[in-house]
Ligand SMILES: Nc1ncnc2c1ncn2[C@@H]1O[C@H](COP(=O)(O)OP(=O)(O)OP(=O)(O)O)[C@@H](O)[C@H]1O
């Protein structure tokens with residue numbers, strides 16, 4: 001069944017306006033201009049131009065998706081979709097054109113007084129380096145065409161659409177991560193000229209086609225594998241046998257890549273991965289507190305600080321700013337650090353046992369700040385170095401057959417971080433699938449009833465705080481090793497937010513989600529320095545978008561998906577309103 | 593509110609409807625002169641209740657008379673300000689809820705309160721949380737699925753999407769998975785269509801016949817008394833009547849005040 005004209009028009013206008021707002025916003029915060037030098041494909045497609053067209057593309061492809069209304073699926077035919085997409089692109093393009101007009105009318109200087117990103121460079125970027133009128137016209141035309149094309153893609157069957165979208169995504173990623181991929185290829189002794197242009201930096205046309213094809217092939221293979229897996233599972237269910245290829249076998253290539261990465265990436269990129277590792281630990285730890293036990297902790301930075309400072313004090317051998325410098329070897333210090341963190345977890349967990357939801361969030365937020373104030377304070381200055389912080393924290397070292405390894409160097413550091421992350425992931429995984437995990441699930445859903453099942457909520461809340469603190473402190477310990485000196489200003493609220501954003505993006509309660517979340521939110525700005533400036537902005541946008549469209553995160557945990565997608569419940573909403581039985585005689589009524 | 597229902601009578605222990613004299617039986621669960629407060633608000637006043645092994649006892653009372661509070665007091669959610677609760681002659685008031693549960697009391701809460709995002713199976717498994725005997729748990733699960741065959745088809749369905757009647761069954765199954773000595777039920781008929789109410793009470797009777805002692809709280813007095821051995825009537829936090837179910841059904845004051853007859 002097709003959709004009513006008027007509804008289609010309304011939907012297109014709304015999507016077009018949303019895209020327009022997104023584009024104007026990206027221009028005004030300076031992101032478009034910041035990305036104008038990163039060529040993705042050839043010399044004519046920098047990231048800035050993609051950014052100008054991306055909102056229309058996304059809005060168009062989403063706006064034409066089939067909807068279910070009153071039990072009937074409403075689909076658009078190709079013509080309608082193209083038309084709607086074109087209007088979406090046109091509206092978005094026109095909005096930019098109007099913007100350009102306004103700026104020219106009032107004058108750049110006047111506008112810059114409010115929006116300092118509005119420079120002549122930006123105006124040139126927007127008009128594609130041409131005269132205002134011609135450039136604007138081309139931009140509007142491009143925007144319209146993009147809208148139409150992506151709307152067409154939006155109504156394709158998923159079997160066709162997925163490979164195309166994957167192909168385009170791969171091209172975009174290959175272009176964005178050009179420096180990373182190039183370094184890897186060079187390390188492997190492979191030629192890069194065919195893939196990346198020497199003059200422009202981005203993908204060559206051949207490279208773009210190859211990437212697109214690779215993306216399509218990967219999507220197709222993935223689909224085939226899933227079909228095979230489904231068939232296999234069905235077969236197994238009948239035969240009652242084990243899977244043909246044990247799951248564990250799939251881990252071998254993954255493990256191999258993980259071990260080879262530092263050699264492939266070189267020093268700078270390994271350092272970024274080390275940073276990712278620290279935040280994987282933070283994410284895994286917070287995931288236990290928030291994702292498993294459902295206790296919203298906004299002061300998680302406290303455990304990061306405990307881990308870092310405990311490591312600093314315990315391993316320092318010379319006067320580091322603390323009057324204590326026992327000079328313990330790192331590996332001996334770590335268990336003590338974890339114990340201290342567990343104590344801190346219990347200390348923070350204890351007073352907030354009776355608090356829930358927003359109250360808990362506010363109080364933990366306070367604890368996070370207290371941690372920062374304590375490490376800054378003169379009171380603990382002789383132990384923690386006060387405002388000056390700690391210096392001269394030694395890097396753990398190791399000698400293997402005459403080879404001296406210093407774990408502050410990015411590549412060895414990566415392995416240290418990897419080891420900690422694997423340990424933490426294993427512990428999280430075991431916890432989630434144990435009695436403890438089930439108790440946390442029950443507690444998260446209904447504390448009182450969990451008690452009636454015999455789940456001691458006091459004990460399990462404390463356990464969640466202790467486990468979360470232990471894992472987070474490992475992140476802090478790594479941080480101390482990585483930079484060798486600690487300043488109170490490193491332990492700010494933003495660390496808590498970052499950790500929370502990672503688990504929200506990845507999906508609460510999901511271990512792979514934490515890894516993906518950390519890669520996207522910490523790794524990407526590290527790989528692409530242009531992004532670094534917009535990190536908080538991207539965090540905000542990501543959080544809002546995820547909460548609105550995919551509250552279960554990118555790599556969801558099965559249960560969370562059930563918790564967050566309430567349509568199912570809505571469908572059965574009538575259940576709640578089961579008519580009160582006509583009470584033949586109930587006590588209450590008779591008495592009154 | 594009619595004042596004339598009379599003074600609290602001593603619970604007539606062991607005088608079952610069939611008239612068997614079992615006078616020297618010991619109560620499995622006993623509330624001895626229990627008073628409960630929420631802060632300054634007094635809710636229960638000197639409540640005495642005795643429940644004997646193998647019986648169904650019911651607690652009847654109007655809205656806000658303190659029925660749920662009675663169960664909460666037994667389970668240790670609230671601590672009595674006076675008096676004590678005894679399970680098999682041991683004082684359990686003052687213990688944590690989890691400890692009381694471990695000692696063999698479990699509850700089907702008011703409004704069922706399922707873990708609505710978990711599957712039926714997960715709900716049932718959580719009921720057995722404090723048990724460790726895997727084999728026995730599996731056997732009990734099987735038994736419960738025999739009692740509630742409907743649940744077997746819905747084992748992997750999200751509990752929150754079940755119909756009201758099905759939810760009540762899961763709630764009962766979940767409580768039974770703990771293999772309790774005493775099963776507390778808070779208004780199992782609430783929100784159910786009359787035909788379902790009949791079914792639920794029949795199941796309660798069946799569960800009892802399999803050996804579980806039951807203490808059921810109800811507003812639907814007729815229904816509760818039709819399956820119970822003995823009943824207590826609670827009025828503004830005080831037990832005003834306590835007798836065998838049969839005598840309560842025949843009690844003229846009771847008929848006038850609670851059973852809808854004039
Ligand atoms: N947590 C609480 N804090 C303060 N007062 C409470 C609390 N819980 C219950 N009360 C009060 O105690 C009284 C008895 O409540 P209770 O829930 O035991 O009644 P009930 O007999 O179960 O009623 P209903 O049939 O409506 O479920 C009510 O007046 C109620 O307002």
Ligand SMILES: [Mg+2]
Pocket residue numbers: 659660661702778
């Ligand atoms: Mg009640």
